Amino acid sequence: DTEVTQTPKHLVMGMTNKKSLKCEQHMGHRAMYWYKQKAKKPPELMFVYSYEKLSINESVPSRFSPECPNSSLLNLHLHALQPEDSALYLCASSHGQVDTEAFFGQGTRLTVV
Amino acid sequence: AQTVTQSQPEMSVQEAETVTLSCTYDTSESDYYLFWYKQPPSRQMILVIRQEAYKQQNATENRFSVNFQKAAKSFSLKISDSQLGDAAMYFCAYSAVLKRDDKIIFGKGTRLHILP
Numbered sequence: 001d002t003e004v005t006q007t008p009k010h011l012v013m014g015m016t017n018k019k020s021l022k023c024e025q026h027m028g029h030r031a032m033y034w035y036k037q038k039a040k041k042p043p044e045l046m047f048v049y050s051y052e053k054l055s056i057n058e059s060v061p062s063r064f065s066p067e068c069p070n071s072s073l074l075n076l077h078l079h080a081l082q083p084e085d086s087a088l089y090l091c092a093s094s095h096g097q098v099d100t101e102a103f104f105g106q107g108t109r110l111t112v113v
Numbered sequence: 114a115q116t117v118t119q120s121q122p123e124m125s126v127q128e129a130e131t132v133t134l135s136c137t138y139d140t141s142e143s144d145y146y147l148f149w150y151k152q153p154p155s156r157q158m159i160l161v162i163r164q165e166a167y168k169q170q171n172a173t174e175n176r177f178s179v180n181f182q183k184a185a186k187s188f189s190l191k192i193s194d195s196q197l198g199d200a201a202m203y204f205c206a207y208s209a210v211l212k213r214d215d216k217i218i219f220g221k222g223t224r225l226h227i228l229p
Contacts, residue, residue, distance in 0.1 A: 040222075042219035048216055092158070092217075102217055104158035
């Protein structure tokens, strides 16, 4: 199984809503990532969980909060988002140390209204 | 800080022809990985090819090959016998080795159009 699975594929939410994006991998990878990608732009790293340690891109606002329940799951909790947060959110995983090739999920297309 | 530069925002190539996408990078590390990722309209980022910096031999995957020039910090992707399914955004990417908070740094991408 070389898949990274993201749910949902599409999400529309209001600015007062609370929602979560989910990401799962069963490759035994010890690093998982959240990226944000705007149209026609490269992915921008938001968070890294590597060996149970969280690294944060300090430009990411606090209305985004990651959660790593176990080494196979990575959630992204969303609260009080703004319309400019509308984007494709990509999850990825990698071994985290020796082999840094990242496997990506298909992404969640988020629209904030 | 490491940077990745793709100077060609868009390129077009005739089907069955060969095209080369350019990428340069900057790093002070001696060991690292370089990647080319493809992102078709389906949105999923797919790894096309990867190169370990300590290997002098250029990586090859079927119709895809790279020209890795470590001293010049250049990492171009050659696509031979272009097919319609190759149409996508291509991202060059860099990753350090053996760092627990390693992250992949992407270039801005090159959109490749295949002309039938």
